[in-house]
Amino acid sequence: MEKILVISETKDNKIKNPTLELLSYAKSIGIDTNAVLIGDKVNCQADLLAGYGAKTVYVADDPSLGLYSTSVYTKIIQDVVSQSGTSQIWFTASELGGDLAPRIAARLDVGAITDITKLTVEGQKITAHHPAMASKVIQECSFTEDGVRVLSIRPGFFDISAQMAATPKIVELSIPEKDLRAMVREIVADSSEGVDLTEAKIIVSVGRGAKDTSGVELVRPLADLLKAGYGATRGACDAGWMPHDTQVGQTGKKVAPTLYIALGISGAIQHLAGMTGSKLILAVNKDPEAPIFNVADYGIVGDLFKVVPVLMEEFTKMKSGKQ
Amino acid sequence: MNIFVMIKQAVDVELNIRVKDGALIEEGLNYVISGWDEIAVEAALQIIELIGEGTITLVTIGPDRSVDILRRGLAMGADKAIHVLDDGFEGSDSFAYAKTFAKIMDKQHYDIILGGRQAQDTDAGLTMSMLAEFLDLPQVTNLSKIVSVGKDKFMVHRRGDHGNEVIELSLPAVLTVNDSLFEPRLSSLRGMMMAKKKPLETVNLKDIGVEPGMVGREGSKIVVSKLLQPEVRQAGRLFEGNEEETTKQALELLVNEDLGEENLFS
Numbered sequence: 143m144e145k146i147l148v149i150s151e152t153k154d155n156k157i158k159n160p161t162l163e164l165l166s167y168a169k170s171i172g173i174d175t176n177a178v179l180i181g182d183k184v185n186c187q188a189d190l191l192a193g194y195g196a197k198t199v200y201v202a203d204d205p206s207l208g209l210y211s212t213s214v215y216t217k218i219i220q221d222v223v224s225q226s227g228t229s230q231i232w233f234t235a236s237e238l239g240g241d242l243a244p245r246i247a248a249r250l251d252v253g254a255i256t257d258i259t260k261l262t263v264e265g266q267k268i269t270a271h272h273p274a275m276a277s278k279v280i281q282e283c284s285f286t287e288d289g290v291r292v293l294s295i296r297p298g299f300f301d302i303s304a305q306m307a308a309t310p311k312i313v314e315l316s317i318p319e320k321d322l323r324a325m326v327r328e329i330v331a332d333s334s335e336g337v338d339l340t341e342a343k344i345i346v347s348v349g350r351g352a353k354d355t356s357g358v359e360l361v362r363p364l365a366d367l368l369k370a371g372y373g374a375t376r377g378a379c380d381a382g383w384m385p386h387d388t389q390v391g392q393t394g395k396k397v398a399p400t401l402y403i404a405l406g407i408s409g410a411i412q413h414l415a416g417m418t419g420s421k422l423i424l425a426v427n428k429d430p431e432a433p434i435f436n437v438a439d440y441g442i443v444g445d446l447f448k449v450v451p452v453l454m455e456e457f458t459k460m461k462s463g464k465q
Numbered sequence: 466m467n468i469f470v471m472i473k474q475a476v477d478v479e480l481n482i483r484v485k486d487g488a489l490i491e492e493g494l495n496y497v498i499s500g501w502d503e504i505a506v507e508a509a510l511q512i513i514e515l516i517g518e519g520t521i522t523l524v525t526i527g528p529d530r531s532v533d534i535l536r537r538g539l540a541m542g543a544d545k546a547i548h549v550l551d552d553g554f555e556g557s558d559s560f561a562y563a564k565t566f567a568k569i570m571d572k573q574h575y576d577i578i579l580g581g582r583q584a585q586d587t588d589a590g591l592t593m594s595m596l597a598e599f600l601d602l603p604q605v606t607n608l609s610k611i612v613s614v615g616k617d618k619f620m621v622h623r624r625g626d627h628g629n630e631v632i633e634l635s636l637p638a639v640l641t642v643n644d645s646l647f648e649p650r651l652s653s654l655r656g657m658m659m660a661k662k663k664p665l666e667t668v669n670l671k672d673i674g675v676e677p678g679m680v681g682r683e684g685s686k687i688v689v690s691k692l693l694q695p696e697v698r699q700a701g702r703l704f705e706g707n708e709e710e711t712t713k714q715a716l717e718l719l720v721n722e723d724l725g726e727e728n729l730f731s
Contacts (some may be wrong), residue, residue, distance in 0.1 A: 153627055210625060212594075212604055215655020228540060237626045240582075241606045242560070244591040245715060248598035249728055253560050256589050272589045273695065276478040279489070280693040281587075291580055323635045324603035329628040368730070380645055381663035386609065387628055392646050393501075393582065393607075400726045401719075412644075418698055424715065430705065439722075440715045444708040452712040460720065460730050 182208030192310030248456015298398030342371030408432030468520030487691030501581020540652035
């Protein structure tokens with residue numbers, strides 16, 4: 143019998159939406175699912191995981207787990223896999239998942255498929271779509287062996303189902319020793335506040351067209367107004383205008399919101415690879431030949447410094463119901 | 466300081482890539498050093514410059530043409546190269562790459578093993594972490610900054626999901642680089658001339674002790690059954706002219722789209 147283990151992710155001790163997407167999808171295909179919850183003061187989140195379908199929640203809650211450690215997290219997951227009879231490990235395709243999935247797969251002597259955008263599970267057979275070559279092709283992948291299979295799934299591709307009232311069975315895990323060979327000392331700023339990009343229904347992003355931080359600050363109220371995540375291109379991040387954790391693209395966050403508003407973004411493949419899964423794309427750029435217009439549903443040729451104030455005004459009207 | 470950089474030749478993703486009958490159309494493809502691996506070579510050079518001594522060895526697995534990327538890395542300033550050339554490797558997945566790299570590294574003295582955070586053809590990001598596990602080494606993936614270097618201790622930044630993780634790292638270790646870390650240097654004419662004289666060793670799987678069943682389709686855990694062309698987004702409507710008018714026009718249409726999401730704007 144198949145049994146899924148979902149690796150939960152938290153931010154500020156709250157479960158992130160992509161984790162709930164994984165649980166919801168696992169539930170919809172009718173496979174027994176457990177979850178593992180790792181962190182400092184996170185055990186209060188176990189009920190929520192149960193509410194979305196986790197039967198047993200394996201909890202490793204300890205002050206030493208507040209900062210990520212590849213080695214310690216791998217040991218914890220390995221422990222859970224062996225005591226739970228897990229046959230599939232589901233990660234979010236995040237930086238955490240990207241770091242851990244191959245490590246745990248190698249530890250278990252099995253393979254992994256990462257950054258999945260479509261998943262079919264029929265009995266023991268798993269078929270997955272994995273975008274490759276800067277998302278210019280899709281690889282249809284499967285596993286060559288039975289046993290534990292490791293997957294990481296891109297956020298935004300599964301819907302979150304309704305939460306049920308449920309109380310999980312909780313298993314407290316033993317906490318491994320720290321790995322002194324690689325210690326995270328702290329997480330330094332260069333991090334954004336506001337709506338998490340992988341959770342946002344709307345994302346407003348800026349590129350080089352923002353010119354400098356004045357453009358970035360011009361756009362911020364629009365993101366706030368729309369309760370949108372505020373993203374950026376690699377160019378805008380490397381220029382120091384936006385924090386690096388707001389980078390959308392092949393090596394940044396891969397997102398699939400309902401609406402993506404691209405402001406002053408030319409549309410380099412690096413960026414497109416991270417956002418073309420969006421339902422609807424609105425793009426603003428001065429250059430009518432910009433590649434972003436090839437993927438945008440609505441393209442406005444113009445200066446973002448002129449367009450953003452109009453967007454602000456119109457959305458404000460809409461919000462106040464005057465339209 | 467002994468640094469090894471695992472590099473891969475991959476399809477140039479800046480060019481058009483087309484699929485027919487589940488496979489790539491070879492015509493028009495160009496092969497280059499995978500972008501992140503080129504940055505990894507640059508990182509190795511900068512680490513050696515900071516420490517003041519050391520050797521950089523490049524390792525690649527691939528067909529004859531892979532020599533080009535070894536020459537490129539040597540021209541940038543790496544000292545020597547190992548080329549694993551063997552038809553038996555055909556069809557290998559990341560797991561088999563990692564096993565093969567591990568076999569090579571078993572016989573080497575190393576302090577740092579560097580590579581890109583993913584190869585630009587597979588975009589999988591598996592090989593280096595698997596290699597770290599097989600060698601029982603600590604890993605830092607997605608390296609975004611090198612703060613300080615020492616003989617056996619490094620301070621680095623890893624770009625995590627919620628900011629930069631400041632990591633104190635003991636060597637030996639496996640590191641993978643993010644694209645914001647460094648801009649790879651160009652090769653000078655002199656570098657290219659010198660590259661031709663640097664040691665480049667070609668080995669086959671048997672030479673490095675890899676059994677036939679460990680690699681190829683047989684040794685792989687993942688199989689790519691076919692390639693698909695992604696659904697191409699159709700370019701939508703383009704509005705040109707006075708921004709105030711075009712923005713209002715575009716918005717009016719946009720907000721009336723059925724997005725399956727109620728109250729998106731309220």
